[in-house]
Amino acid sequence: MSKANKGAVRPKLEQEGFFGRLSYFFSRAVANLRQNVFVSAVTVGTIALALLIASLFLLVYVNLDGMAQGWSDKVQVTAYFDQEPAPLAVAALKGRVQALPGTAKVIFVSQAEAEKRLRSRLKGQESLLEGITQEVLPASFEIRLDREHRDNESVAAYVRKLKQIQGISEVQYGEEWVQRFNSFMNLFRLMGGLLGAFLTITVLFIVSNTIKLTIYARKEELELLGLVGATRFFIKAPFLIEGVLQGAAGAVISLLALLACYYTFLKNAGDFLGINPASAGLSFLPATHLAGVVAGGILLGFIGSATSLKRFINV
Amino acid sequence: MIQMHNVFMSYQPESSALADINLKIPKGDFVFLTGQSGAGKSTLLKLVYADLIPTRGQVLIDGVNLTRLSRSQIPQLRRSIGVVFQDYKLLPNRTVLENVAITLEVLGWGKRDIGKKVFHILKRMGLEDKVNATPLRLSGGEQQRVALARALVNDPKILVADEPTGNLDDENKEAILQIFKEANNRGTTVVVATHDRRVIENSHRTVIRLDKGRIVEVPNVQG
Ligand SMILES: Nc1ncnc2c1ncn2[C@@H]1O[C@H](COP(=O)(O)OP(=O)(O)O)[C@@H](O)[C@H]1O
Ligand SMILES: [Mg+2]
Numbered sequence: 001m002s003k004a005n006k007g008a009v010r011p012k013l014e015q016e017g018f019f020g021r022l023s024y025f026f027s028r029a030v031a032n033l034r035q036n037v038f039v040s041a042v043t044v045g046t047i048a049l050a051l052l053i054a055s056l057f058l059l060v061y062v063n064l065d066g067m068a069q070g071w072s073d074k075v076q077v078t079a080y081f082d083q084e085p086a087p088l089a090v091a092a093l094k095g096r097v098q099a100l101p102g103t104a105k106v107i108f109v110s111q112a113e114a115e116k117r118l119r120s121r122l123k124g125q126e127s128l129l130e131g132i133t134q135e136v137l138p139a140s141f142e143i144r145l146d147r148e149h150r151d152n153e154s155v156a157a158y159v160r161k162l163k164q165i166q167g168i169s170e171v172q173y174g175e176e177w178v179q180r181f182n183s184f185m186n187l188f189r190l191m192g193g194l195l196g197a198f199l200t201i202t203v204l205f206i207v208s209n210t211i212k213l214t215i216y217a218r219k220e221e222l223e224l225l226g227l228v229g230a231t232r233f234f235i236k237a238p239f240l241i242e243g244v245l246q247g248a249a250g251a252v253i254s255l256l257a258l259l260a261c262y263y264t265f266l267k268n269a270g271d272f273l274g275i276n277p278a279s280a281g282l283s284f285l286p287a288t289h290l291a292g293v294v295a296g297g298i299l300l301g302f303i304g305s306a307t308s309l310k311r312f313i314n315v
Numbered sequence: 316m317i318q319m320h321n322v323f324m325s326y327q328p329e330s331s332a333l334a335d336i337n338l339k340i341p342k343g344d345f346v347f348l349t350g351q352s353g354a355g356k357s358t359l360l361k362l363v364y365a366d367l368i369p370t371r372g373q374v375l376i377d378g379v380n381l382t383r384l385s386r387s388q389i390p391q392l393r394r395s396i397g398v399v400f401q402d403y404k405l406l407p408n409r410t411v412l413e414n415v416a417i418t419l420e421v422l423g424w425g426k427r428d429i430g431k432k433v434f435h436i437l438k439r440m441g442l443e444d445k446v447n448a449t450p451l452r453l454s455g456g457e458q459q460r461v462a463l464a465r466a467l468v469n470d471p472k473i474l475v476a477d478e479p480t481g482n483l484d485d486e487n488k489e490a491i492l493q494i495f496k497e498a499n500n501r502g503t504t505v506v507v508a509t510h511d512r513r514v515i516e517n518s519h520r521t522v523i524r525l526d527k528g529r530i531v532e533v534p535n536v537q538g
Contacts, residue, residue, distance in 0.1 A: 223404075
């Protein structure tokens with residue numbers, strides 16, 4: 001026993017830093033990907049396809065929503081006066097309307113102004129206006145509501161408050177089809193949510209199963225790593241990185257495909273639908289949405305890996 | 316020091332692979348574990364590196380009770396024990412160098428340190444020409460030496476080997492035993508399971524003999 005202890009005294013070497021570790025895990029993940037090219041391609045393809053469907057939906061939604069916002073900017077509430085208020089009273093009334101929650105902008109249209117507008121609209125047919133005096137056309141406030149107060153209920157509540165202001169006799173608002181369009185957009189959002197949930201579940205199922213195949217192919221390696229003292233984190237990290245890489249690759253592919261779809265549509269829309277794509281104001285996904293798609297892909301890959309690892313690694 | 320107290324190990328409810336094992340292997344010892352096939356040698360070795368937890372009884376390594384280790388403490392134990400598996404467990408799609416490097420990668424060593432250390436031990440094993448070969452292209456004796464290099468590269472406190480001379484010719488057997496001896500001289504406690512009488516007879520080392528899961532002969536080792 002004289003020679004004891006010697007084996008226990010090992011030279012302490014500098015451990016690698018965080019980035020050294022990360023680069024090790026990365027190189028392992030890449031080596032794994034290259035060893036299982038086919039299965040990896042299936043995983044990436046699945047993620048890409050699902051994200052393409054989701055982002056196509058998103059693209060349509062973004063464009064419809066853009067149009068809806070454009071239309072609803074025109075939605076105004078017009079409050080008519082019994083009598084034209086005195087100039088001093090106008091300022092006071094304007095202040096009261098402005099104080100109502102939801103008011104974005106108030107413009108006073110005097111009787112004279114109303115007549116002027118009518119005249120310009122009926123240019124060339126002035127004979128129709130004979131006998132019509134300013135008094136026939138009421139003065140009014142044209143009110144624009146802010147974004148949060150444009151749904152049916154808010155507008156109705158707003159109008160009720162508006163009618164309580166003295167001197168206002170009649171209120172007109174909204175166009176019905178815009179309201180209908182808004183309910184359609186609500187339905188569209190709901191469908192989007194359901195589609196998203198369905199895609200997420202399906203993709204997670206497929207991805208975690210394909211990743212399971214690659215883990216199964218490396219069962220011996222995982223077992224050995226455990227036996228030589230690897231922590232569970234050490235064993236898992238390359239697989240998680242692999243999932244993240246696959247997710248990111250899937251996301252990039254889906255966005256490229258989406259871009260191709262978008263330009264194909266722009267090119268052919270004129271011929272088929274008879275609309276001018278440039279003037280229709282169609283737009284691609286904004287940067288935040290693009291980042292969201294990439295983040296979604298990364299998350300799918302990560303969670304897919306993590307769930308399939310859970311069943312395998314009990315080291 | 317490896318200690319076992321009243322250890323029982325059953326894979327199935329009725330039969331026990333090990334029964335009432337008591338042993339004490341001091342630090343720095345070189346011990347052979349022998350007995351017929353099925354006597355429980357592999358099972359006993361697996362208890363040492365916590366691949367198995369005994370059904371009953373206690374296993375202690377340097378005073379640490381392995382039956383009380385949490386799952387996150389097991390890697391720490393295994394890093395101080397080099398294991399030569401009966402089936403080698405070499406990864407077929409990695410080179411010899413990469414196979415041996417695994418032991419050090421797990422510890423978080425940097426690439427350059429690993430390279431130096433691995434190359435050094437492969438040279439000691441006479442494998443410097445095979446660094447970039449894959450295991451399947453090697454002979455049985457060479458594969459065994461790669462497995463040994465992987466077990467010894469981090470100068471473990473304990474070396475455990477299961478039938479390391481199993482399929483080897485005399486020349487290779489001699490080489491392997493020589494490597495064990497050198498490791499032991501460096502202070503590593505060595506436990507070798509073998510049913511090869513000739514290996515044991517020539518060595519003049521402590522022998523623990525198992526029969527049907529019980530220790531039947533323990534010269535120089537107190538239970
Ligand atoms: N994984 C296992 N499951 C069930 N029985 C096993 C298992 N491993 C070993 N045994 C049984 O335990 C006994 C001891 O086996 P083992 O330790 O491998 O003996 P040895 O290594 O001395 O040949 C044998 O009867 C064997 O059949
Ligand atoms: Mg055995």
